[in-house]
Each structure stands twice: as structure tokens, then as C-alpha cells.
Amino acid sequence: MSNYKLGLEYAQQQDQNDNLSAYRDQFHIPKDNHGNELIYMTGNSLGLQPKITKSYINQELEDWANLGVEGHTEGKNPWLHYHEFLTETMASIVGAKPLEVVVMNSLTANLHFMMVSFYKPTPKRYKILIEADAFPSDKYAVESQLRHHGYDDKDGLILWKAREGEELANYDDLETILKQQGDEIALVMIGGVNYYTGQFFDLKRITQLGHSYGCMVGFDCAHGAGNVPLNLHDSGADFAVWCSYKYLNSGPGSLSGAFVHERHAYRKDLNRFTGWWSHNKTTRFRMRDDFDQLPGAEGWQLSNPPILSMAAIRASLDVFAAAGFDKLCQKSKQLTGYFEFLLNQLDNSDIKIITPSNPDERGCQLSIQVKNADKSLHTKLTEAGIITDWREPDVIRCAPVPLYNSFKDVYGFVERLKTILN
Structure with a gap:
């Protein structure tokens, strides 16, 4: 039109x-x-706020009032599996398989959890590449990861800058950076849609370029999820994270989403932080078993989720599904x-x-x-x-x-x- x-x-x-x-x-x-x-x-x-959000949250408040702890299994929407109610629609919105998606934590927390697994620096390959005008929280997060691993955050951070007098990042410049320093870059971590300019990056092109130089590739899709067709699975990205309170209408400070590509779904060699919610669901409550990691993105969970926040996300996702x-x-x-x-x-x-x-x-x-x-x-x-x-x-x-x-x-x-x- x-x-x-x-x-x-x-x-x-x-x-x-x-x-x-x-x-x-x-x-x-x-x-x-x-x-x-x-x-x-x-x-x-x-x-x-969707008008149905209040009723979705009220349902869980009623079950909490009437059932107490039994709401985990006896509620209208049992809390034990509540995050699973969100997975299919969320996966559809970000262009992923359900196995690859989980809703958990907050955005920058998820970014750190992903970097625990996918930023694996060595003395030769330790640098992180981001876009120059990345959202400040992303920049602070990757700088702190560099420092955590003992590297100087000024030396270790590479910025993909727009050209003089221009606002938008240029792919030729990205290719030049990788040609010159690709063997030193451990992670390419780009905002899928730049928060400032609104530029929607070609995730597949960036991923293929990064992988061709042996880099891990991840995206912060805070400004992309619910806004543009991200096609995360087809992009081939190793991971992605996004918040749910912008285009996904889940309320201030609500939970974040995480994507881990299915090729990593069954990898037990990947370093990660774990908790009881990333443990095998069938044996989780025996409480005495050694850690048995869940496959897929669920295997990056730590704790049982905040249900009231998830209820708000579910309300919005139901509107998306209908539209x-x-x-x-x-x-x-x-x-x-x-x-x-x-x-x-x-x-x-x-x-x-x-x-x-x-x-x-x-x-x-x-x-x-x-x-x-x-x-x-x-x-x-x-x-x-x-x-x-x-x-x-x-x-x-x-x-x-x-x-x-x-x-x-x-x-x-x-x-x-x-x-x-x-």
C-alpha cells in the first residue's frame, strides 16, 4: 500500500x-x-494494558486465596507448568520452535545467563562486538562480562559504528571488522532492532557472517519481539533475549524471553548457571537426585517463575494469537x-x-x-x-x-x- x-x-x-x-x-x-x-x-x-489482563491476574489471585500451595497442581491454570502456557505463542511470534523458547527472568539477567554459556573467551579470542549505539544496558552487560573474565573492557569491546555523518550501521563495515579482527572475536552481540534509530538488522546475514569467522552470535530483540518477524530459528543465531513489556504488552518490568537454537538443545558440555527449574521435571521434587538437565531453552531456567507476571504475559499473547x-x-x-x-x-x-x-x-x-x-x-x-x-x-x-x-x-x-x- x-x-x-x-x-x-x-x-x-x-x-x-x-x-x-x-x-x-x-x-x-x-x-x-x-x-x-x-x-x-x-x-x-x-x-x-489489554483489558483482559486484570481477569487473568485475578484468576491466579483467586486460586492463591482459595487453594494456597495446592494452586501449583489444582489451580485452574496449574502454576507448576504455567510457563508452558506461554511457550507456543511466544515461539510463534519470534519465529522459533517451542523447544527453543522459554519465558524467565528479566532481560539483562537473561543476557548474562546466555553469555555464561555462549561467551567463552580464550587468550587469543576474547573480544565482543556490539553496535556502537547499542542500548546502554547491553553495553554495560558485555563490558562487565569482559571484566569478569579478566579482560580490559576498552580493549575487549569492538563497536560497529555508523559512518561519519550517517545514523545507520553499514554491513560492509561489519564485514571489514570481522575480516580484520574475526579471529579475536568470541561473541557478536547485536540489538535486533536498534533502540535509537529503529534499524531492523538482518539477523541471518549477521549470524552467517559471525559464524564464518568462528564467533558465537546472539541478539537482544527487546525492540523486535512483537514488532517485526525475527525468524530466530532460521537466522541460525546461537541465542537471543527480549523483554515482554514493550510491544508484548505485559506490564512494567515484566518477564523476559530467551531463545537458544535447537542445535544446542541437548548439549550438556555448555557451561551454564543452573537451578532446580532447569532439572528434569519428572524427578525435580525428589530433592535428592544429582542434577539432570532439561533439554532446550528450559534447561537455562533457575527458579520457579512469578505467576502474576506470567498471567499478564499470557493475556497479551492471547490477543496476539487472536489477531x-x-x-x-x-x-x-x-x-x-x-x-x-x-x-x-x-x-x-x-x-x-x-x-x-x-x-x-x-x-x-x-x-x-x-x-x-x-x-x-x-x-x-x-x-x-x-x-x-x-x-x-x-x-x-x-x-x-x-x-x-x-x-x-x-x-x-x-x-x-x-x-x-x-
């Missing part, structure tokens, strides 16, 4: 023709003090393409979209760079009823999420931005 048009009537018509538009009513949309719905463009930071992730990705391209069209029609030399214009190289996020702007622009947008995300020094990150944002939202955003800029 590329024949976009100007005007409110066109946006309203697109919403009427959108067969996913009804899902908006399944979410709580924040309102201003006068009861008017805000234009919420921050699903890339915190997704909105269909492929359909959501299709709508996302239409909605974001329309957003890009309207921004370009402003014909304002102070505005620059730094997100790739190729729909296959981005998700729904557009990062808008505004020349000579400061955070006061973000404040004015907020006062105009628009919830966006400001990133220093001069970028507004905006995400028209296909589950609950409308074409009318996009139209309203650009009209209000135009008024503020003028």
Missing part, C-alpha cells in the same frame, strides 16, 4: 477498512484530564508507511527521519530527528496530548503499534507536530 493521501477523511476511511481496528477497543487507552484519549506512540517503551502476528506485521507496514508519508509531506528541512525508509529494515518505530530542538519540543507534544519518547540530543521516537494505534492517531500526531513546529 503506497497510494497514501492527505486529509482526515482518508485516515478515517483507512480505519474503517482495517480488519484489525477492533483490537484497539481491547486495550486501555490513556486519557487526559478531560477524558479525551491521548495519542499514545510509546509502545516501544511500554505497551498498553495473528503476520496480519499485524502487514498492518504495521501500512501504518508506518502512512506516518512516513505525512511527515515527508510537511516538507520541513528541520525534520529528518533517521529510521530506514525500506519497510523491511524497520518495524513500526520512526525516529524523528529535529534540528535545533531540545526536550521542550517533547514537553509541548505531551501538552498537546501526544505521548512519545525523547532521546538526547534531538530525537523523538514514535511507534504506531498496529494492535491499538489507528490511522487517525497518526494523522492527529502529524497535525499537532506541524502546529508546534510552526
Whole structure:
């Protein structure tokens, strides 16, 4: 769909023709003090709450109240196996096999647990390659892993930088880095979708390149899961991690997901941290057995999971399953393409979209760079009823999420931005 048009009537018509538009009513949309719905463009930071989430959590609260510890086996959704209720839909969203996926821990904790297994430095091969503008937590995590293993974090960290005067990372530069230093790099760890620019990297290309030089390859898909088709299994990546509170709408600070490729599923030689939830389910409660590792991603679990957080994730995943992730990705391209069209029609030399214009190289996020702007622009947008995300020094990150944002939202955003800029 590329024949976009100007005007409110066109946006309203697109919403009427959108067969996913009804899902908006399944979410709580924040309102201003006068009861008017805000234009919420921050699903890339915190997704909105599905209306069914409360009932999913309440079910577990009721079982806890009525059954106590027996809720582990006698509850409507027995807690003992609760994480398994999430696996199939989550695996479908990230393009993996159920064996390869588990929901557990928080994002950076999972990144560390994965690096315990997949960052195996030697005196010759110890460096870690990340993109230069990676999410800060990723950079801090890999730096601390280098220090933990006795290496200097400045010497051991290699940054894949955008070229001078450009915002997007270039694959030719990545190839050059690996040609020059590939035999020194133990791990390539990239954000699947860059949090700042919104660039969606070619995971398969990066994985094949890294593997060709003997590197392990992993991805932080926090800004990709629920946003773009990650196809993690086909990418061949060794591991991936992601949070669930952005596009997956599970609530602030909710649990993370982890992917481990099936070729590692039965490897007992991989170093890892373990706990009783990574032990064989059939003998877990005998309490006297030597450790017997579970196969697949479940074998990286440590503890029994927080059920209330998982209930919120389950609610959102059920909405995804009903809508269909492929359909959501299709709508996302239409909605974001329309957003890009309207921004370009402003014909304002102070505005620059730094997100790739190729729909296959981005998700729904557009990062808008505004020349000579400061955070006061973000404040004015907020006062105009628009919830966006400001990133220093001069970028507004905006995400028209296909589950609950409308074409009318996009139209309203650009009209209000135009008024503020003028």
C-alpha cells in the first residue's frame, strides 16, 4: 500500500477498512484530564494494558486465596507448568520452535545467563562486538562480562559504528571488522532492532557472517519481539533475549524471553548457571537426585517463575494469537508507511527521519530527528496530548503499534507536530 493521501477523511476511511481496528477497543487507552484519549506512540517503551489482563491476574489471585500451595497442581491454570502456557505463542511470534523458547527472568539477567554459556573467551579470542549505539544496558552487560573474565573492557569491546555523518550501521563495515579482527572475536552481540534509530538488522546475514569467522552470535530483540518477524530459528543465531513489556504488552518490568537454537538443545558440555527449574521435571521434587538437565531453552531456567507476571504475559499473547502476528506485521507496514508519508509531506528541512525508509529494515518505530530542538519540543507534544519518547540530543521516537494505534492517531500526531513546529 503506497497510494497514501492527505486529509482526515482518508485516515478515517483507512480505519474503517482495517480488519484489525477492533483490537484497539481491547486495550486501555490513556486519557487526559478531560477524558479525551491521548495519542499514545510509546509502545516501544511500554505497551498498553489489554483489558483482559486484570481477569487473568485475578484468576491466579483467586486460586492463591482459595487453594494456597495446592494452586501449583489444582489451580485452574496449574502454576507448576504455567510457563508452558506461554511457550507456543511466544515461539510463534519470534519465529522459533517451542523447544527453543522459554519465558524467565528479566532481560539483562537473561543476557548474562546466555553469555555464561555462549561467551567463552580464550587468550587469543576474547573480544565482543556490539553496535556502537547499542542500548546502554547491553553495553554495560558485555563490558562487565569482559571484566569478569579478566579482560580490559576498552580493549575487549569492538563497536560497529555508523559512518561519519550517517545514523545507520553499514554491513560492509561489519564485514571489514570481522575480516580484520574475526579471529579475536568470541561473541557478536547485536540489538535486533536498534533502540535509537529503529534499524531492523538482518539477523541471518549477521549470524552467517559471525559464524564464518568462528564467533558465537546472539541478539537482544527487546525492540523486535512483537514488532517485526525475527525468524530466530532460521537466522541460525546461537541465542537471543527480549523483554515482554514493550510491544508484548505485559506490564512494567515484566518477564523476559530467551531463545537458544535447537542445535544446542541437548548439549550438556555448555557451561551454564543452573537451578532446580532447569532439572528434569519428572524427578525435580525428589530433592535428592544429582542434577539432570532439561533439554532446550528450559534447561537455562533457575527458579520457579512469578505467576502474576506470567498471567499478564499470557493475556497479551492471547490477543496476539487472536489477531495473528503476520496480519499485524502487514498492518504495521501500512501504518508506518502512512506516518512516513505525512511527515515527508510537511516538507520541513528541520525534520529528518533517521529510521530506514525500506519497510523491511524497520518495524513500526520512526525516529524523528529535529534540528535545533531540545526536550521542550517533547514537553509541548505531551501538552498537546501526544505521548512519545525523547532521546538526547534531538530525537523523538514514535511507534504506531498496529494492535491499538489507528490511522487517525497518526494523522492527529502529524497535525499537532506541524502546529508546534510552526
